[in-house]
Structures are given as C-alpha cells and as structure tokens.
Amino acid sequence: MYMEMELQSIAFLVVASVLAVEVVLMLTRMKVDKMLLLMPITGVILAALAFALNEYREKLLSSLSESARSVVIYAIVAMGIILGLMGIVIWLRGEKEAKKLVATARSIDSAVTRMESEIRGSGVEIEHFDEEMSDIKRRISDYEAREKEV
C-alpha cells in the first residue's frame, strides 16, 4: 500500500514536472501567449494538487470514501494532463497556421521575384532590339551617306 501510494505520488510529480517543463519550454522556446501559458500552468497546479491530495488524502479527503478519493485525485491529474496537452495542441495548430502563412508569403515573394527577372529579361531583349535596329539604321544611313560620295 505504502508502495502504491509512493508510486502514484511519483507519477503525479512526474506529470507536474513534465507540465512544468512544458511551461518553461513554452516560455523560453515556443514563445507562446501568456494566456496559453495558463493551461500548462494550471496543469502543473492540478498535478501538484493531485500529488498533495494523494499524499495527504487521509487528512484532506477523510470525509470521502477510498474510491471517491481516488476518483477526485485522478480527475485532478487528468485535468492537469489534459490542460498540458491542450496547450501543446493549440500551440502546434497556431504554428502550423503561421508556417502556412509564411510559406504563402514566401511563394508570392519568389513568384514576384521570378516575374521581375522575366520582365527585366524582356526589357533587356527590347534594349537589344533597339541596339540591333540602331545598328541597321546606322548602316542604312551610312549607305545613304556613301551614295552621296560615290
């Protein structure tokens, strides 16, 4: 029994720790909104609460039956885990959307760049025509001028 209790608390502690890590990661790496941080923080609190209730169930939940105590504790842990998971899911969804937007912007940008080079290419080509035509014009004028000299 003593062993079961300990194991449960350890598990709750692990959950609380994982959730705490999530909070830290979210804060440091994932740069989430403060509001979204509330979820894993709540999860951490719930896990810690579940741990505390589990440790001191005799004192704190003495009015409840054994099975009711377990239900309450597990429910709290589950709530904590769900909040932690939800935080991740919402973050992932937000990130996915952001990636999509960036990809769209990038593709538009590169398409515009491609078009730009195409248009510039056409410009260069026209410039080339101009040069060719000027060359022909010069040659014809040259012939005309030479006609006067011969």
Added chain:
Amino acid sequence: MVELREDTVNRIVIGIGGQGSFIVNNILRMLKRSTGKVPKNEEFLIIDTDQASANACTEIEERRKIILSRPDTILMKNVNQWLPDPYLSAAGAGCGQHRIYGRAMYNVHRERIFSAIGAAASELRNRTGGKDFFIIMVCAFGGGTGSSMVLDVAIDVRDWISKQFGSEPVIFGIGILPSSKESALPTANALGTLKELHFLMSHSEEIIIEDKNYSNPFKLFFLLGRDLQGQNRDEELERAIPRFLLDLGFLPGGKVEMRGKWLDLNDLQNRARGYENRFDTLGYYECVFPTEKLFLYYEVEDEIPVVREKLVEIEARISEIQGKIESQRGELERYEARIREAQRVIEEYESKEGVGLFTHVNLAAVEEGKTKLERARKKLSELKEAVFDLEVRVSDAEEEKRQMERRLERLDALKNRLLREITTPQNTRSYHQIELSEEEVKSLKKRREDMKKMSFKEIMELLGREDEYFRWTHAPINEGDIIFNPMLNYRHSIESTLASRYIELLHDYGFLEVDAQGNIMKEEEKLGHFIAVLSTRADNFDDARLGGGAFKSMVTERFAKDADVLKLDTPARAHSFAIYTLMIGLQPWAPGPGLPPRMRELEWLEQAYKESDFARLQRHHSLFYGTSKPFAIITNIGYTPGAEEKNRDAVTNFWRNYELIEPEAIWNNTPVVLAQCLKMFDDLLTGLDVAEGIKNLGIPDNYSIASLTMLVHGLEKAGKSMEKLKRWTREASRGFGQLKSQVDDLTARLKGIKPPAGDKAVKMLRMVDDAIRDIEILLDRIEEISNSFSSDIKVVVEKATEFLGAIPSKETTSAVIRHITKAESELSRIREDSMKAARGIRAIGEPLAEMSSSLRELKSMIEAGESELELEQGQGQGEGKEQEQEQEQMELPELSLDIKEEGKGEGG
C-alpha cells in the same frame, strides 16, 4: 613608290563671302577626308558678313571665321565719309549684294580682318619656320562681300606678309562668275569686279600710294562660270575646285611628292610668266569606272536580305514579348489579389494574438510573412510600372521596326537608284562614267576582290571594252576635245564667231592662216599657256595611244602659244582618269567690233551692267571709292579734296567707261573692222552692178501677143527689182552709217595706243589702202550711177511706152487691154521708184566719203607707228580680186554690219 618630303610652304586658303566660304569649307572637308587632319602648314579662313552662312561652314575653326557684323549708320558714315546715304545700310543678309557697301564694311573691319589673317600667318610661320607663303583666295563675283573685298584683302595681305616676313606671297585667285539666269544686280556686280580686277592686273609695276601698293597682287586669277553651255554646273564647280587644289598639289596636304609630281609653285609661276595681267581658267574632265558605286551596290544588295531577315526575327521576338507581357500583366493582377488575401489572412491570424486561452500566434512568422508580402507588394507595384514601361517600349520598338521597314524600302530604292546610275549614268561634258549592263554588274560581283587591285584599263579589258576605255580617256587628248572643256564659256577661235566671208578676207590679207582641215590659226587668238595634267594610276596610261607630242603640236598651232601635257601618277585613282587643264592668259574680250566676246559670260554681264543708270552703277563697284588720291595718281583723273560726291562720281564714271580689253588687243581688232569695210564695199559694188542691170530690160521691136506678154513679165520683174533696190539703198545707207561710226569708234579708241609695227602694220596699211581705193571707186561709181540711173530708166520707160502705143487697135482685145493697163501701171511705178533709188544711191555716198577721211586718219596712225614701213606691199595686191555677179536674178548683197556666222557652236 613616291617619295615624300615635308612641305614647308605656308599655305592659307581664304574664302570670302558666302560662296567662297562654302567652297573653302568643302576643300577643308575633302582634305580632312583624304589626310585625316589639317596639315600644320595649312590654314583655312573665311570672311563673311552673313552669320548664318558662316555658321554653315562647320569644318572651319571658329577662330578662323571672320564674321563681320553690320555697323550702325553713324559708325559707317564716320569711317566712310564718301559713302552715299542710300548705302549706309543694306537690305537682306550680308552686304545685300551691294559692292559699295561691302567696301565700306571692309574699311570698318579692316583691322579685325588683318589681326585674324595676321594671327593665322604668324602661327603658320612659327609652326613651320618657313617664310614662303602661298595664298588662295576664293570668292563669287556676283555677291556683295567677296567681290567687294577680294582685291583689297589681296593687296593688304600681300603687303603685310611682305613687310612682316620679308617674302612676297604667291597669291592665286579663284572667282566664280554668275550664271545667265541670275538677277541683274549680282550679274552686273561681276562685271564691276572684273573691271576692277582687270585694272589691277594691268599694273605690274609697284604703285605705292598712301602706304598701299596698287600693283597686281595675283600671280594667277582663275575665272570659273556657274553655268556652262547653258546648264547649271554648281555641282561640278564644287567637286572640281577642291579636286584641283588637292590633287594637283596646290594644297598637298602636308607632304609634297618629290617624284612624279608635275607641278610646284615655282614651276607654275614660270609657266604663267608674262600672262599675270590676263585671266586664267581651269578645265576638268574625268572618266571613271563606277567601282565605288558598284561596291556600294553590292554591299546594299547583300545587306537587304540580312536586314529583312533581322526584321522578321525582331518582329517575331517582339510578338513573343508582347504575349509574355500580356500574361505577366495577368499574373501580376492575380498576385496582387493573392497578396491582398494573404495579408488579410495574416492580419486575421495576427488578430488572434492575446485574445484567449485557446489561440497561439507566431508573431515572428507573422512579421516575416508580412515583410515578405510587403516586399512582394512593392515589387509588384514596381513591376506594374515596369510592365507598362515595357509595353511602351515594345510599342516604340514596333514603331521603330515599322520605320526600319520603311528604311529598308529606302535601301531597296537606293539599290535600284545605284543600279540605274551604274547602268544609265547621267554623263556631262566634263564627267563620263562608264556605263555597265546589268549582266556586267552581276558578273563583276564575283570578281569584287580582284577589282580592288585591278586598274581601270584592266577592268575594261576584262569586260572586253578596251576600245571604249581609250575612246573616253586617251582620245579626248589626242583629238583635242579637252581644249574645249574649260569651266568657263570660252571661245578659243575667231572661226566660231566670224562669218566665213570675213575669214576669207582676213586670210587673204595674211592676218590668219587656215590649215589643211580648214581650221583657223591666228596668233593673236591664242591663249598664253595650256597645261593638261592627266591624273590616274600609272598603269592606266598607254603612251603609245597618247600620241606623243601630237596634241601639243595641235594645241600650239591653233589654240595656245605654249602647251604641255603632263602625266601624274596618282596611285589612289586606280579607277578614274582625270584630265585637269589650266588655261593661262585668256583673252575674254571680243575678237572684233560687232563680234561676241570670247568669254561668253561677258555677254550677260555687260547686258546687266548696262541696265543700271549712272546713279545705280556705284552699287556694282568698290575699288577707289574713298581713295581719291591713289585713284587720281594712277588714272591721271583729277580729284577735289573734300568733294566726296564729285570724286565718287569720277570713280564711277571711270569704271563705267573702263573696257575689259588690253590696248594692244584693240589694234588686233583693226583688221576685223577693215575686213568689214572691204566686204561691205565689195558688196556695194556688186549691188550697184545689179542695180544697173535693171535698165537692161528687153523691149520688143514688133508687136505680137507673145512679145507683149514678155514685156509685161519683164516690167513686173523690173518693178519688183526697183522696189528691192529702193529698200536696199536705204539699208545700205544705214549700214554704212554704222560702219562709219564703228571706224570712228575704233580710231578714237586707238588714240594714244602704240600702233603695231613691222609685218602687221604693213598688212594693215594694205587693207586700209585697199579700202580707201575701194571708196574712191565706189564714190565715182555712185556719182555715175546716180546721175545716169534715172535717165537710163527713163529711156527704158519711153521705149516701153512707145511699144505699147504702137500696138494696132485691131489687136486690142480685152486680154491685150489688161496687159497694156498692167504694163502702164508697172512703168509708172518703175519711173517713180527709179527716182527714189537714184536718190538712195546718192545718199550712200555721204557716209562713204566721210569714212574715207576716217580711214585716212587710221592710216596715218598706223604709219606713225611704223617709221620703217615698206610701202611697196601696200598697193596692188587687192586689185587682183575678181568680182562676179549673177544677173539672172535680182539678188542684192546684204549690207548690214552682221559679221557673225549664224548657227555656229559654242566653245570651238
């Protein structure tokens, strides 16, 4: 290989006035084209009063353009007290074609002109170190600027350079005479200029008055006409003058050839010695193979398909670009919508930030996306502009392409024109281009490269047209054609103007000789020196075909006192054969009174000059206005200091009466006048004989209808003859009146001029004596005829009346009565006309008697100059002449003063 040495003679070419400047500009352009730069010993200047005209001379350095602005009337009057008020300003551009205004302008700007010319001369002197100067001055004689300044500039430049550098410059002048189609003002200006130039040229000795030397500054002065044989030749002038100066070494372009060069200034001066006081002219003839045209034609022919192909390619590529632009414009619009949509989505995504627990917004990504979109949007907007710009450029390119198509059409036309010019060239008297067939044009294309090395002769041999080559290159020399090809309307020989009957007379008296071909050889007719320079690549000459000295002999026998044919090897002229001629020492005046001048231009110049009355005549003159003292000293015509108008009128009057003829040449005219006298006397004698023949009318002895008819016919004929005689006596009287005034005029002009001596005087005396004797015979004959003519005719009339009265009355049928009436009316007319004719014959005697005294005066003038005259030759030789007359028809000789041969060609 022609050796070259540095040319150290300082050469200055000065164009004065519009046309002179234009020609100098042309010379410089051609020089730059042939040598690439202006040699350090050559300077080109222009002097003009018309800014626009000077601006058009783009080859001339700005600092070498002496543009003279019109001064205000106050300055003009201050500098030129002598200038009449109407000429204080001028209408139109420049000098307004008023030479008197040009002179005033020269006086105002003299210092400026000299500082510019002096600066050029000093620079040349410093650059080359040489002290010899050769100056060419070019101007038109019709305008106001060039014609009015050329003499003063020449005198002043000569004096300045002589003083400054101690060596008198050699000055050549080139004057362009106006065409017959120009208005009276420039045409008369030209005669004014010629008179002044001729006056200066007649003074070879130094005449220094008021620090100015009025002696002839020109070593040679070439006169060139703007129209030759009635056709405008401006184009030829523009081509020929630079060619002359550049090709013949007047402007050798920095280097002079030591070998193969015919002409240097000393050589030319030696040849011109003795003729400095006479005008000269140039002649130019060129036969060319149209290599340049042909090569250009080939190039154009090859170019056309290339250009056409290129244009097709450009057209295809332009439409491709147009398609691209169209799709790019659609793409741009689509992307614009996409950007807007993406921005909206980003904004929407971004707006979720901080909204609730269940959202996550990656702000960095948002920022990146927004940045990229913004950049794309900006680019897009730039691209839209670029596409618009591209569209404009494509449209421009299309327009350009269309223009190119038109140019291609022009090129096509140019090709056709070139082919036409090659196959049917417009040849003139001075320019002959070999005509090629289209087959020859095609076949020669394959030999293009070879042709570049071949000579003209070799190409013609290749075409099998060698004979034609010689006909157009060597034959004009052998046959003497080039002598008739000056750039002036010049008649070399009296035979082109004088009627053959006068030629016979002059020949009889030994004033001219006729060769076996009937060509006249007259020493006085000949020009001084004729130089023909054949210029082509050496292998185009065929000495055997040039006929050795035959041409020289022919020219010296008939046209020139001395002649040379010189060959000039010009390697650059492989496909042309040019003949340049210099005719030195022309005699532009008429060979005799009543004859046209040798220089035909004088005909229209004199006519235009005469159109101006005395007051307007001063417009056409320049020299000596305002310089009364030198004028008075040189001409011995007095002047009144301060009386500007009087002095000016004296100058105008002097120029009006100035004749463009050498005094000696007036004596050369004398035989022509005497020939006219002798011919007219001879004709008068014939006419009198014919007149006498009228009385020989046969009157039948016995009546018959046939004899009556014959008498009526005879009387009709005699009546007509009498009528003719009556008119003839009137014309003869007038003709002799004119002849008398001509003799008087000649005698008056000869006064003070040294008469000829020796053989010429003897011949003239013989002519005068014959003429005097003829007059005596004629006077006797006239006296005799005028006394007897009426009575002789009266006898004939009486005899005829007697015959008519003796007709039996039984024979008087209506037909006979008609005949009798007719005969009586003819008799009455004959009687009346005979009295008038007799009076007319008597009237001829009056001018004849007066002419006798004029001829005696002429005789005494000749005798005065001929102290050792051998009189034995004077008598008897003319007596042998027989006078034949035709009595069958009443043909009375023409007794007018028309000594010109009708219908004879020009130039010969």
